[in-house]
Amino acid sequence: MTQTEPLQAPPAAKRTMIQLEGLTKTFPGTKKPAVDNLSLEIPEGEIVILVGSSGCGKTTTMKMINRIIEPSGGRIILEGEDVTKADPDELRRRIGYVIQQIGLFPHMTIEQNIATVPKLLGWDKKRISDRIDELLETVSMDPALYRRRYPKELSGGQQQRVGVARALSGDPDVMLMDEPFGAIDPITRERLQNEFLRLQADVKKTIVFVTHDIDEAIKMGDRIAILQEGANIAQYATPEEILTNPANDFVADFIGSGASLKRLNLSRVRDIELSQWPTVSVEATPDEALEVIRRSEESSVLVLDKNNRPVRWVGATDIQRRGERNLLQLGAPTTATVHMHSTLNDALNEMITASHSVAIVVTNDGTYQGIVDIDRINESIRAMRSATRTRMRGSLKHSSEPDDE
Numbered sequence: 479m480t481q482t483e484p485l486q487a488p489p490a491a492k493r494t495m496i497q498l499e500g501l502t503k504t505f506p507g508t509k510k511p512a513v514d515n516l517s518l519e520i521p522e523g524e525i526v527i528l529v530g531s532s533g534c535g536k537t538t539t540m541k542m543i544n545r546i547i548e549p550s551g552g553r554i555i556l557e558g559e560d561v562t563k564a565d566p567d568e569l570r571r572r573i574g575y576v577i578q579q580i581g582l583f584p585h586m587t588i589e590q591n592i593a594t595v596p597k598l599l600g601w602d603k604k605r606i607s608d609r610i611d612e613l614l615e616t617v618s619m620d621p622a623l624y625r626r627r628y629p630k631e632l633s634g635g636q637q638q639r640v641g642v643a644r645a646l647s648g649d650p651d652v653m654l655m656d657e658p659f660g661a662i663d664p665i666t667r668e669r670l671q672n673e674f675l676r677l678q679a680d681v682k683k684t685i686v687f688v689t690h691d692i693d694e695a696i697k698m699g700d701r702i703a704i705l706q707e708g709a710n711i712a713q714y715a716t717p718e719e720i721l722t723n724p725a726n727d728f729v730a731d732f733i734g735s736g737a738s739l740k741r742l743n744l745s746r747v748r749d750i751e752l753s754q755w756p757t758v759s760v761e762a763t764p765d766e767a768l769e770v771i772r773r774s775e776e777s778s779v780l781v782l783d784k785n786n787r788p789v790r791w792v793g794a795t796d797i798q799r800r801g802e803r804n805l806l807q808l809g810a811p812t813t814a815t816v817h818m819h820s821t822l823n824d825a826l827n828e829m830i831t832a833s834h835s836v837a838i839v840v841t842n843d844g845t846y847q848g849i850v851d852i853d854r855i856n857e858s859i860r861a862m863r864s865a866t867r868t869r870m871r872g873s874l875k876h877s878s879e880p881d882d883e
């Protein structure tokens with residue numbers, strides 16, 4: 479047999495995809511620049527978040543990257559090429575753009591919306607049509623159902639999914655996302671964030687993402703730039719570093735209280751050991767279910783369907799008072815379900831919303847994996863706190879060591 483596997487090259491250091499050099503924008507009729515001499519390196523394949531309070535220059539920075547706003551000074555380097563003076567139309571075809579609310583063209587169907595950039599790129603009809611199907615499936619929307627609809631016939635969350643699909647349509651290396659999930663209710667927002675992170679794990683685009691929500695920044699960002707007025711960088715670091723070592727009082731204030739709780743956004747369900755809850759198949763009799771509960775330390779059982787998907791919680795007392803009812807008619811439907819890639823913060827939110835002390839963990843196809851309970855989340859918070867303290871003691875010790883020792 480011949481060896482067909484190529485030898486693995488050692489991982490190369492990340493390339494800089496976008497480099498902003500002294501980028502400045504002073505709007506006509508204003509004295510102070512909205513963006514004042516901003517320099518920032520954005521590595522390939524990462525999500526870099528620009529976060530800061532209203533008016534600090536996030537959107538202006540973003541719009542200068544694809545030249546919707548022309549810079550008054552400085553340079554934009556894309557993949558090593560100075561694009562400060564390049565043809566803006568051509569540039570925009572290389573950069574996907576997702577914005578809050580507006581996004582879609584209202585008079586065009588979903589397929590026409592998604593086809594905009596591929597058409598500009600001169601793709602043939604079949605390629606465009608296949609791409610529309612592929613992208614709608616990628617953002618979990620059935621093409622047969624949605625291709626011919628108009629934006630107003632979709633929910634806010636669905637419109638935003640189409641916005642993401644459209645931004646991905648020409649397969650750009652870079653995506654700019656300006657508060658893409660800003661106008662959406664918290665539950666849909668969380669779902670879209672998770673879907674987007676899952677998608678990004680596959681597509682690995684270089685993404686500049688604007689938000690004013692530090693929790694969203696911590697959850698979505700590989701790196702976060704916390705901006706002050708004039709787009710001055712207060713800190714540019716990983717979420718972990720920002721939470722552990724805020725560079726100054728401005729950053730500490732911006733993170734606000736509850737840094738430990740925010741750190742729950744950094745840990746995912748797949749990173750912790752899951753607990754198990756007693757389960758029975760939907761085909762079991764109520765007596766069998768009762769026996770499973772008796773043998774466990776819990777007072778209820780999780781009923782799984784034929785495909786191992788959780789369907790109901792059934793308590794011992796429900797079964798004792800069952801009368802003629804079977805397992806599917808007892809107890810309550812399962813709530814508080816999270817995925818392996820959900821954050822511990824998502825799990826905690828689910829528990830609080832469902833008034834349940836456990837969240838059920840399932841795979842993408844809904845198969846039962848285990849549970850996360852409040853105790854496990856508490857343990858994680860404690861572990862993070864003590865890791866931070868150890869790190870801080872380490873750095874304090876280091877900085878207080880006298881030079882002459």
Ligand SMILES: Nc1ncnc2c1ncn2[C@@H]1O[C@H](COP(=O)(O)OP(=O)(O)OP(=O)(O)O)[C@@H](O)[C@H]1O
Pocket residue numbers: 505506508512530531532533534535536537538539690
């Ligand atoms: N076209 C314009 N003409 C004059 N000033 C502008 C213009 N666009 C933005 N500005 C000003 O530039 C500053 C930065 O605005 P920008 O929209 O970039 O802020 P932002 O951080 O995105 O804010 P928000 O979170 O509220 O969207 C603000 O003071 C704003 O008033």
